[in-house]
Amino acid sequence: MGAPRILVVDDNKDMAQGVAMVLREAPAEVESAYTADEACARLGERAFDLVVTDVRMPGQDGMQLLDVIVERWPRSKVVMLTAYGTVQSAVEAMKRGACDYVTKPFNNEELLLVVKRALRERQLEEDLQRLQAEFEGRYVFEGLVGRDAQMLGVFDAVRKVAPSHATVLVCGEHGTGKELVARAIHRLSGRKGPFVAFSAAALPDTLIDAELFGARKGAFTGADHDRKGHFVEANDGTLFIDEVGSMPPLVQVKLLRVLQEREVLPVGSSTPTKTDARVVAATNTDLLRATREGRFRDDLYYRLSVVRVALPPLRDRIEDVPLLAEHFLSRRCSERGIAKKRLSHRATRVLLLHEWPGNVRELMNVIDRAVLFCQDDVVEPKHISFDEEATAADLSEPQSYEATKREVLERFQRLFVERLLHECDGNITEAARRAGLTRAAVHRMLKRLGIAAPHPEARRG
Known part of the structure; x- marks a missing residue:
């Protein structure tokens, strides 16, 4: 990074030039403007790390300039200068977005100290944004979060399989993020059609048939209109079939035919309809074992599992818990429009020592509750409650994260x-x-x- 850029704004040209001379010792590249309008013009032409402005100026004053900078150039820090310094005006300037306040007359050392502190704060924010971007690029992938080797392997598999036409079988326990994987595959596939999600669990056979493959009016009781079916709706897109292992045998036969022939036969129709829906299926059961026991067709299993992506349970990637918790905490605070909160070391320990039977979905629910119950900036153990009110930790003695x-x-x-x-x-x-x-x-x-x-x-x- 080169020398920081500072803009000095004061209607008194001698004062502006004197301040600029002092600030060049920061060291910094310094320019001067003599009205708020001129300052705005300079800010529109190039980026400044810091604006040092007088409060009392004819026309638009320093407070009004501060409001404009905060709105239009929020990355620029602002330090206010005034000979009319009072506690009230200082508080008002800080509330409106100034990072510091210096009262005239001031000595050069005091001014330099305040300016260096403001520039250091600006540099820290820039470093944090850069690190956040690097972090998200590496550990946050299409809605999935993790730095565990197993999850990085999942990210890599999704990148590789997404552009292909291969069917994908996503395996993992409830709450591990199987639909997120399916959505990531769809987004990276380049397909123009929609993403359609369907769960095969707890539906009657006839309804599963009609939902997936479509139905003609009058084909069964309650069929009072034609249904396209999800395969047709997802044409040129992706059809996500969750809990595929719970499909009844007759539906398994029809699904196998669709995967082989790329066409569907709606219930009550003798005319097949072509479809180019890419199938991503998911299961939380051992489908291979189900094939050996005769509960799932082996030919359908091999059609679905051209590529198999296995999601680990959260207990097997426990080091990702703090990362996920902070991610959900930041997201929930942002969605609610409230100041960002952080986890205390003791709260992190509580999360690390939980078994997480509900996996990532359970962690997300725990963080949601913590955001609701925590009125402070720091989430403590008292704000954390699990679906089952038990944890393996004896929290009477605080421990460090390590x-x-x-x-x-x-x-x-x-x-x-x-x-x-x-x-x-x-x-x-x-x-x-x-x-x-x-x-x-x-x-x-x-x-x-x-x-x-x-x-x-x-x-x-």
Whole structure:
């Protein structure tokens, strides 16, 4: 960044030039204007980091100029100068957007101190905006938020699959963001048609059939008009079918035919209709297991899962909880038009130690309630309530964020290692291979966590 630019505004030319001379020692690039109108013209021509303006000027005064700058050039900081300084006028200037206030007569050191502080504040805001943009570019992706390696893998998969015509199966528990993934795929696909969402759960077979494939008037009781069906509505767009695993067998057959032939046959009609809807399906169940048990057609499963995107539960990416919480907190405060709030360390610890059975959706609800109940700038544990009034944390002793992070990571590692050893029947070599670790690293982890290594003979027995 080059030298900051400052505009000095004062109807007294000698005063304006004297102030400009002092401020060049900041160091800064300084220009002078002698009326509010001239100042506005300069501001319209180029950006200034700081405006130092007298309050009393003929015509438009400094307070009026301040209002214009706040409205039209909000990134420019404003410092007010006046020989008529009172507490009331200083408070008024700060309320209206000035960052500081200096009363004439002043010494040069005082003025330079105030100006340097204002410029430092301006630089910090610029750095924060840059970091926020970098952060959002990396960790906020099409409505999805995360820096966990699993989520970054999801972001990458969505980017790669979106431009294709492949069907996608999104797998994950309730509340993990399956529809957000589907919407992201649609937005990045370049398709001109709409995004249409449909849930196959808790609907009668006939109604699922009509909703998806359409129906002719009189085809069944209550069909008092023709229905296009979601496949036709989503033509040249994306059809998101949630809870696809709950579809009845006859609907599975029709869905398979649509995916194969790219045409639908409405209920009560003998004439098929062409469709170019791209299908993104979602499930919170193990569809592969359902195929083995005969509850879901295996040929339909393989048609739907050309690309499979797996969303991890929130408990498996616990380090994303503070990131998600701050994201939801900022968004809710902005939507309600209130000052931004932040989470205290103790509140963050409460969130980190919760199990999150409802995943990201539950976290969003918790933050929504906290925004409603918190009347201060900082969200504390007392503002946080869960759907089940229980948490694993004993909050009587405050802990730092790092201490809480270590506690949560140790719990995650313990669960991970125990599950891995169970799946590998206690075989440490196989467990190390699956985890991408050496045998020595697995042994060290077992020792640190106090988990007894399985005895070879116990495994054989």
